[in-house]
Amino acid sequence: MTTIEAINRAAEPPDTTLFAQIAEQLAERGYAVCPAALPEPVTDSLVAALAATSEQFVPAAIGRGSSAERNRFVRRDKIAWLDERQPHAAAWRQWCEALRLYLNQRLFLGLFSFESHLAHYAPGDFYKRHRDAFRGESNRLLSVVAYLNRGWQPDQGGELVIYRDDNSVPLLAVTPSFASVVLFLSEEFPHEVLPAQRDRYSVAGWFRLNNTINGQLDPPR
Numbered sequence: 001m002t003t004i005e006a007i008n009r010a011a012e013p014p015d016t017t018l019f020a021q022i023a024e025q026l027a028e029r030g031y032a033v034c035p036a037a038l039p040e041p042v043t044d045s046l047v048a049a050l051a052a053t054s055e056q057f058v059p060a061a062i063g064r065g066s067s068a069e070r071n072r073f074v075r076r077d078k079i080a081w082l083d084e085r086q087p088h089a090a091a092w093r094q095w096c097e098a099l100r101l102y103l104n105q106r107l108f109l110g111l112f113s114f115e116s117h118l119a120h121y122a123p124g125d126f127y128k129r130h131r132d133a134f135r136g137e138s139n140r141l142l143s144v145v146a147y148l149n150r151g152w153q154p155d156q157g158g159e160l161v162i163y164r165d166d167n168s169v170p171l172l173a174v175t176p177s178f179a180s181v182v183l184f185l186s187e188e189f190p191h192e193v194l195p196a197q198r199d200r201y202s203v204a205g206w207f208r209l210n211n212t213i214n215g216q217l218d219p220p221r
Contacts, residue, residue, distance in 0.1 A: 031185070158176045
């Protein structure tokens with residue numbers, strides 16, 4: 001599929017059936033797991049974005065802004081931030097915007113903006129247990145992860161493991177199968193990525209609140 005075809009398909013109104021399932025799961029337990037559920041135009045868009053940015057991946061850091069640092073004892077993945085102007089990611093951006101509006105209307109979350117990046121875990125790479133946001137320190141409210149791994153087998157590892165709290169046993173483990181989508185409240189659920197036996201690709205994003213105060217912008221990242 002060409003980029004133009006992917007963009008045209010992205011312009012079609014999204015099916016809100018999946019959005020309703022996500023909203024129901026989030027309201028009930030604070031996280032949602034939807035296997036093989038991401039619409040085909042969106043996966044096509046992300047696969048194209050992955051190919052277009054293959055030379056732009058850099059080692060991921062911990063923290064934000066000037067305080068960000070790399071720590072290979074904590075995480076070893078590489079990432080490439082998705083630019084809003086990048087045509088290959090148009091369907092992903094439009095789908096996430098439609099989801100943002102739906103969740104705000106259904107759950108009154110006040111989601112304001114969105115940021116995301118592609119992630120590549122080479123065999124053996126990991127990201128140890130962490131939270132995407134801490135109360136009072138970030139405005140990330142809702143995390144979303146979608147997987148781009150065709151033919152992934154359960155014995156190949158690479159699971160996303162979600163915990164109820166910092167001291168708990170695992171709440172669930174999600175196999176990174178193609179087109180599967182996971183969402184969870186960023187402050188509430190510690191999680192980690194286990195090492196895999198093959199290259200593992202995903203897109204991770206965060207819906208954010210608006211913390212701009214007195215004209216001082218609170219930009220993403």
